[in-house]
Amino acid sequence: MTLTVENAREIIRVTKEAGAAENMKPLSVVVVDAGGHVIAFERGEGAPPGRFDIAQGKAYGSIMLGIGGTAQRDRAEAQAYFVLAANGAYQGRLVPVPGGILVRDTKGAVIGAVGVTGDTSENDLAAGEAGIQAVGLIAEG
Template structure:
């Protein structure tokens, strides 16, 4: 597997992260998922859907990743803030056309030095299980995961 040390997320690494996350879901017997890996500017590098996942899963996964990138923290912190400031997040979703989904399952991808390289979103099972698969995908390529909860990584 490709290990990253540079300051960018490549297509090859993104595809490995996404495919590992989906394979993890299958191995754990979870519901069919989709994974979206975006670069630091929010552009998709790899969007994969298990053939049994519903057609909305890629968009939901992308919304989870986009929210993390747009706000600068992982899905768990986004969820806490959305609950505390619903009007603010309603405004954000109005600005983005509904493209921010502030729940667990969106995870920032960081370099060893903490630089944000991109984000992954997973959708298909519970938010906790989505996040678990995202973390496995990121770990498989030797990068750091930031899910918005310092106790989870």
């Protein structure tokens, strides 16, 4: 299975709605495929223009390291040298914090990732998980 544009748009829609329902700041959401390529992106109304790069960094890091943003943050705290080296290897494109979420199909295969930014990292994660689950896929944040 692969992530479709329709899946990506629905993930984005539900993620932003989940954020609005919890009175979060405007969320920006990117969905990438298993190679880290952007399928879809939407910046929340009123969100700063730089949110694309942060959202993409969260999603890209999840794909390239094979772990969600929470695990990346924990790894950075335990082994900062590794995350710094990995970020160097990926030309500074990793944003290792919650809100980077691996997307798995129902068999457990990684088929993409979602990056959410705009509120606290934990809130970004919760909203993104809602979006992923809404299309019947498994979120690993």
